[in-house]
Amino acid sequence: MKEISCKLLVIGAGPGGYVCAIRAGQLGIDTVIVEFGKPGGTCLNVGCIPSKALIHAAEEFEKVSHMACGQSPLGIRTAAPSLDLATAVAWKDGIVSRLNSGVAGLLKKVGVKTVHGWAKFRDGKTVEVETETGVQVIRAETVVIATGSASVELPSVPFGGPVISSTEALALSEVPERLAVVGGGYIGLELGIAFAKMGARVTVVEALPRVLAQYDAELTRPVVKRLAELGIEVLVNAKAKGLSTKRDALLVETATGKNGKIAAEKILVTVGRRPVIEGWGLEQIDLDRAGKFIRIDDQCRTSMRGIFAVGDVTGEPMLAHRAMAQGEMVAEIVAGHKRSWDKRSIPAICFTDPELVTAGLSPEEAKGLGGEIKVGLFPFTANGRAMTKLGEDGFVRVVARADNHLVLGIQAVGQGVSELSTAFGLALEMGARLEDIAGTIHAHPTQGEAFQEAALKALGHALHI
């Protein structure tokens, strides 16, 4: 049995873990990171990055298909396209593998030692890693748990056979003719929309009264409209009950209590993600929990001295950029810097069609604070750049305090609005008032002008509406 010791041990090389390790390496901390799979975690391997690659391929295919119908207002005429999904997936895999080696290279560059294998706590300071070459024991002054999350399985439709999670959906070699998506959250809709664009007949089964239920109806309306345009059938208030005996259809119970049957080659279950809290010896260290998650304080410290936790294992929102920010902070704390979690917003994006961005508080949440609020909404129908991109659906909405005009939240829905999240996040972190946004020159012609106009609208003097 080999034994090494280090100052900082990071378990899991996802966005939280690898960022923590890179920053620790930059700060000169003797750091070891343990990863069973490839570096980059869910995000890079089976989440954010590959799904965006596939979504992009689907968008491109759908655009061309649309043109092939002969109705493109752009005047582009073409023959019906075909899609070789295997090629697209291989292209996606190429991107993932480039990023894998990118992360591995970054870790190496700053002197972080990577141990490949499955880590298991022996006690609060010691971890055993089963590697290909035997058991490696690592003693560390400080340990960061960054074990991430995994797809939640539905007991009625367990994974296996035609029932797949997002991971398998990103690696299909053929587009299924019929796809049933269980769970109308952002992952289900992103992938459901992508497969619909690639030609699958998609049915979304949602247990709640509407899809994207964590967002307000005004914000999701353009998405719901687009789902219908893409021919995606949405069953709300419906529950997946199981598979048909031939395993070629999903049995559902509808709102009225009627049983239905949705024929499908593949059944994609996207009903949420759960923290990975088994298999790495949590029972050996007995950390306090917050529900299923590991309880952390504002410095990502767990209930045990010297053990930190970052990322999805610590709770919602389970987003890569939150994990990265936590990982960076923890590395700096370990280096002796004074840090604590003081972020004002963690922007969130749905890469649906159209895209959806939220940062800060929704109008309802803002009202919940008790004070008067102002809301300014500017539609893309009045934005020149959106028109030229055939992307007039959607809007930018700004929520602010009525008394001092402090911006509390910003939401947008529309084509390509994911990139506006940068401006939204910055405005919130800097403590912008409506006047700050209204008073900033936004380059013309861009969709970003809608942000400025929304602020002007809240102030009562939007110019282009």
Add this chain to the structure above:
Amino acid sequence: MGEYVIKLPDVGEGVAEAELVEWQVKVGDLVREDTVLAAVMTDKATVEIPSPVDGEILWLGAEIGDTVAIGSPIVRLKVAGEGNVGPETGKVEKAGKAEGPAAKPAAAKPETAPPAPEASPNVAEAPAKPAPPPVTPKNSARPDVSTAPRPEGEKPLASPAVRLRAKEAGIDLRQVVGSGPAGRIRHEDIDAFLARGPQLAKISGLARNEAVEDIKVIGLRRKIAEKMALAKSRIPHITYVEEIDVTALEELRTALNKEKRAGAERPKLTLLPFLMRAMVKAIADQPNINALFDDEAGIIHQHGGVHIGIAAQTPSGLVVPVVKHAEARDVWECGAEVNRLAEAARSGTATRDELSGSTITITSLGAMGGVATTPVINHPEVAIVGVNKMMVRPVWDGTQFIPRKMMNLSSSFDHRVIDGWDAAVFIQRIKTLLETPALIFVD
């Protein structure tokens, strides 16, 4: 019109300088002959300085707290007719640059006086203004800090860079007032916060009070401070606490006070005169207790006369009037002298002579006397007797508990010259005398 200079008169024998503790006039005031201009304090007595002539105050030569040499000019008056400063009689010594009426106070300050403490900002801006008002404590509260930084429960608003800086500087942003739009905390606010320290913030219902009031230690307070520091730094104190059964003494005292009504001019007796007489008797056996130790010369001045200082609290602080020659006074005379001196001390009319010359001291806080105290010796004496509160306590008489009037004496001795044994013998002697008070009256 002439100018009249008033110099600090000789206020007591052998005194070379005095501390200015009060101005009763300011520049521009019209004064008459005998108007009190100022008060100065020597070792123990406060002396008022009257004006010898009528006139208008042109200049005040010292600030409160300054130590002024005898003979230094302290006031200049404009008087009708010739003053006492003629062209040929020359200038006022030392201060005598005599720049005329418009001279700035600072420029005309006597050189013998120590430099005045740094002027507060408002004085600095207007140096030509009249002399400072009497003892106004400098208020350090900030003008813009009267309100909490933000409404309760509201998060501080600051950019990430400002937050990081605050975190690294250990600043809780909830305490910082934001001057930016919507109360945003800017870098300048952090600068200001660091420059002036934490401010009043209201988080719970209870407000923090960060105000600091600067009070100049002057006059009697300064004397007490110096005296206490001297005593505690020079003298290794040994404190001895003993319990005294004063039941018999109290009976006697009550009887004597009742009898007194029929009699003539006898004061109402407190416990103090009895203690004084007991000390006189005990000192007769141990004269080394009644002494002044000149530790620099290495000489113990053992006094035949027992001059008992009685520490008394007055509105301005602690003073110690002295009952001279207690060995030559009976209990009534001791009692009468204590009463007279205490009154003089409280009213501020005690003379310097009455406030000095003790050879041993009694300290008593009466009903506030507590169970035990650690009295500080009145340097250069070698002993101090502290009287604690009298109370009825159960005392075991061998068969039962009986209520007795009990009182502790907490006494300190200069261990350099009084051994613990001698201290104990002294107090035990006093105990015996007080518990059997008849012994006080027999020789």
